[in-house]
Amino acid sequence: MASITAAKEQEVREITRIERIGAHSHIRGLGLDDGLEPRKVSQGMVGQLKARRAAGVVLAMVKDGKIAGRAVLLAGQPGTGKTAIAMGLAQALGADTPFTSMAGSEIYSLEMSKTEALTQAIRKSIGVRIKEETEIIEGEVVEIQVERPASGSGGKTGKLTLKSTEMETMYDLGSKMIESLTKEKIQTGDVITIDKATGKISRLGRSFTRARDYDATGPQTRFVQCPEGELQKRKEVVHTVTLHEVDVINSRTHGFLALFSGDTGEIKSEVREQINAKVGEWREEGKADIIPGVLFIDEVHMLDIECFSFLNRALEDEMAPIVIMATNRGITRIRGTNISSPHGIPLDLLDRMVIIPTSPYEEPELKEILKIRCEEEDCEMSEDALLVLTKIAVETSLRYAIQLITTASLVSRKRKRTEVGIDDVKKVYSLFLDEGRSTQFLKEYQDEYLYDQSAGGDAAEAMEVTVQ
């Protein structure tokens, strides 16, 4: 039963993911077997066996809570599946572990400082598991009797009969309970819960056995099963909130409004310290579990030296998440300095990280990925076309080939064909330039463009910034 609900939650998560990161919507996990050995093609993952195996080891350590406060770097050329591995890791962690994904450049915002943005991201990646416990009376209403006193003065009294599948009992009601029953418009055949501590009555819906009471029912009528078991239940619900969410309630009086407007602004460090103290207290009393989650920073070379030194410090905090970073840079300048360093990351931070390299895909792997993407985008492609597309992917890039899938399927639909053929792929290949051909074209006709800087340094530099 529990596993079914867990699976459902996973599905819900996936849907939100699809909308955010379309390019990796086909990833369902890391594609490892129970022994953490990678399968060749599984859960949307293809190839990168070594990197996936390494990610699997990281995953196992995260699950055991072992590597909190450490960092992992995924390094490799563009289009070698770094983000895919991070997404797979997130899926494999399950719904209970917080996973925050951000791009390195997200921290540059006018509304808050860089370190504030980083702190928020870090605190979004730490979960606090807490439990809510309520004593409730849950049952189907069999009968409500209300007696008005004959004199007209004094409160009303009444009786409420509730039943579950196992038993039936009668409660005497005071005037206050009768008032809330009338306010909630409770009638015979409704399934209700009464909170024992507050006396709050809520209506869950109408019982299925009463479904035929009326021919016409409103669309909002919800039918539920008659509750099972005992009438007086103890309901325990386990919630997972992130530290950032707890920060938000306490930083403002109108807490939840701030959460929905999306503008949380900066949160004072005193508030955070208070929250840390409170959560620490809860943990000691056995009221809360801390779940170190995962913070994924894509394009980490976009962070500058200040952020790196901040991260260095933040990783040492006792409540630190696992930070996974991805970069596609080789030896390059650290942003904000003139120093060159591998991956554009300072050496001291690099020293703290576990580095997982990814290598370029081989041709059969590329074909497999393109096939998966075709399925994901609901595009029927003929075997020949797929071969051509694979060749394109080898010669240009995987991303370009994936973009051709969508465009080619549009072209084939225009021609009223059910399957994408070689012609369609050729057509879009000629319509849309890949990065290489575009550069070639620019080089050829450079003198006809405006503001020509007579080639050389500037143009090359600008190119480096735009092509990411």
Next chain:
Amino acid sequence: MENPKQSLNHLKAIEKQAEDILRDKSEIVALDRRRNGNREGLRALKKQTNTDKTWFAIGPILVKVPVQTANKWLDKDQVTVSAEINKIRSDMKVKVNNLRDLEFQDPVPGLNLKPLDRDEMNAINQVMGGHV
């Protein structure tokens, strides 16, 4: 699976634990039925003002006892029943985790946490957008 006897023993252990949990569940239902019965009885005794003796069922025998004594008995029974239900509920948590362990599943997360206070929960509910 190579060793049928061992597998059988394993299955037996699982079934035993599961059966135990189911038995506990029906025990809680029976106890709650008794609790509700007692409550109804107490309420009826309170309403009945003019007599000082009342009929009381002890098993299959009906006895006439003073109202005060009947009240005392019922109250005492209520306390015992509530304590018993609480005990079974907390034991059941351990049993469920044992069962999951036998089935090679992870324990239910957060099952053994202590609940938050009402005020604390209200604050948390604000974040989750639930009822306050």
